[in-house]
Structures are given as C-alpha cells and as structure tokens.
Amino acid sequence: MQQARPAQKDAYALILEAIDGGIYRPGDRLVESELAERFGVSRTPIREALQRLETQSLLVRDGRSLIVASLDHNQMAELYAVRTELEGLAARLAARHATAEEIQVLREMVDEDRALLDDPPALARANRRFHRMIQLASHNRYLVQQLDLVHRSMALMANTSLAVAGRGEVALGEHAAIVEAIARRDEEAANKALRDHISVAFVTRLKLDSRTRLEG
Known part of the structure; x- marks a missing residue:
C-alpha cells in the first residue's frame, strides 16, 4: 500500500x-x-x-x-473574482512578511522573464512561478493552499492571455510594480498593483475568449 x-x-x-x-x-x-x-x-x-x-x-x-472540463463565461468571472481577492491578499501579506531574499528573487524573475517575450508558453510558465513566489512570500500556508485550488482551475483555460500581442511586455511592467511595492513594504500599493494586474489580465482573457468562441 x-x-x-x-x-x-x-x-x-x-x-x-x-x-x-x-x-x-x-x-x-x-x-x-x-x-x-x-x-x-x-x-x-x-x-x-x-x-x-x-x-x-x-x-x-x-x-x-x-x-x-471547460469554463463558461460565468465560471471564468467567478474564478477571476476569487483570484483577485486572494492574490491581492497575498501581495499585501508579502509586503508585510517577505524576506529580503524573496524580494531579490522576485526582482530577478522579472528581469529574467524579459528574455521570454517571444515565447508565450514559456512566459506563461514563468508567470505562474512569479505568482507562486508572491504567494509563498505571504508566509500564510492556508492562503497558499486556497490559491493552489484556484490555479488548478486556471489550467482549464485553453489559451494564455500572454499570447496576445503586447500583453507580455505590459504584464512584466505590472510585475515590476508589484515587486517594488512589496519591497517598499507598502501593503496597500502591493494589493492594488496585483489586483490591477489581474483585472487587466481578465479583460484580455475575455477578449481572447470571445474571439475564440466566435471563430469556433
């Protein structure tokens, strides 16, 4: 056994x-x-x-x-609503609890990920690592567990929003802003930066999904 x-x-x-x-x-x-x-x-x-x-x-x-499984419009909206709240909290807690080493790793991730702008699948994987690092830097195991469930469901989205022209570069700029807010220990700014980041990603996702459904 x-x-x-x-x-x-x-x-x-x-x-x-x-x-x-x-x-x-x-x-x-x-x-x-x-x-x-x-x-x-x-x-x-x-x-x-x-x-x-x-x-x-x-x-x-x-x-x-x-x-x-596939996600319909309402399921996608529900998933992003939960993700926004939980990841915003993770950024807030990371601003409070992240170690200097964790902040250094986040900064290096942003810099290194610029080399992946022409490779959306690789950039998508790097994006997940970046968000995972923020979650771990929150130092809250229960929050990490809940976000694991959310990100499993994110796998049901057929395409990455980072494949949309220009989105990758903008997303990395948003990542940099999140990291700097965490580094300043500015909990409100970190929360807002991450929530705004997910909001832009959701708008991009909705446009991509709408186009895919029409073409289907």
Missing part, C-alpha cells in the same frame, strides 16, 4: 501538468489506457488520478468517458 501512494500522486501530477501545458485541452477525452502508456504508469494509479480530477471538477463525464 505504501508503494502505491507515490505512484498515485505521480499520475495525478502528470495528468494535471499535461492539462496545464496544453497537451490536453478543454473538451479532450482522456482514455485510461492511453494515459498509462504515455506516462509509463499502470492503469490503477491513472484511474485513481482521474477520479480525483473529476472530484475537483477538472474533468467531467461525457457518457462513460471523462473529458477535460
């Missing part, structure tokens, strides 16, 4: 990473045998991982099959 638990965790992480990385997109059917072959994992942990993902509403039933 003790050997099965790491395998289950690995299968879950592998499938979640594949969804997050766009290998499996909203509406795609997940077949147990194909997943087991792709990831080199037996079917039992795959089955258990799929059940876990279904419980978390990342997968939904289509007859007897499981498909990657």
Whole structure:
C-alpha cells in the first residue's frame, strides 16, 4: 500500500501538468489506457488520478468517458473574482512578511522573464512561478493552499492571455510594480498593483475568449 501512494500522486501530477501545458485541452477525452502508456504508469494509479480530477471538477463525464472540463463565461468571472481577492491578499501579506531574499528573487524573475517575450508558453510558465513566489512570500500556508485550488482551475483555460500581442511586455511592467511595492513594504500599493494586474489580465482573457468562441 505504501508503494502505491507515490505512484498515485505521480499520475495525478502528470495528468494535471499535461492539462496545464496544453497537451490536453478543454473538451479532450482522456482514455485510461492511453494515459498509462504515455506516462509509463499502470492503469490503477491513472484511474485513481482521474477520479480525483473529476472530484475537483477538472474533468467531467461525457457518457462513460471523462473529458477535460471547460469554463463558461460565468465560471471564468467567478474564478477571476476569487483570484483577485486572494492574490491581492497575498501581495499585501508579502509586503508585510517577505524576506529580503524573496524580494531579490522576485526582482530577478522579472528581469529574467524579459528574455521570454517571444515565447508565450514559456512566459506563461514563468508567470505562474512569479505568482507562486508572491504567494509563498505571504508566509500564510492556508492562503497558499486556497490559491493552489484556484490555479488548478486556471489550467482549464485553453489559451494564455500572454499570447496576445503586447500583453507580455505590459504584464512584466505590472510585475515590476508589484515587486517594488512589496519591497517598499507598502501593503496597500502591493494589493492594488496585483489586483490591477489581474483585472487587466481578465479583460484580455475575455477578449481572447470571445474571439475564440466566435471563430469556433
């Protein structure tokens, strides 16, 4: 029994990473045998991982099959509303509790991510690392846990808003403003900078989603 638990965790992480990385997109059917072959994992942990993902509403039933869930307009709005509140709080707490080393890492992330402006998928991954670092710098484990749930659901969005022309450069400028507010220990400014950042991202997302639905 003790050997099965790491395998289950690995299968879950592998499938979640594949969804997050766009290998499996909203509406795609997940077949147990194909997943087991792709990831080199037996079917039992795959089955258990799929059940876990279904419980978390990342997968939904289509007859007897499981498909990657998609978010409608209202679900997206609800998700961004929660994300705005929680990430704003994370920035506020980071301004209060972040160590000098954590602030240095955040600054270096912004600088290093400029090299990724021509690679939206890589920039999207870097963006997640940046936001994760702010969450960890809040030094509040319960907040981090709740944001983990939010960001799992973010994986259900088929495209990154950072792929929109010019958005990546603007986003990095917003990241820099967030970091400087945290460095000044200005809790209100950090909260506002991060909330504004997510608001702009949401507007971009809505435009992208609207265009995608029309083209579909």
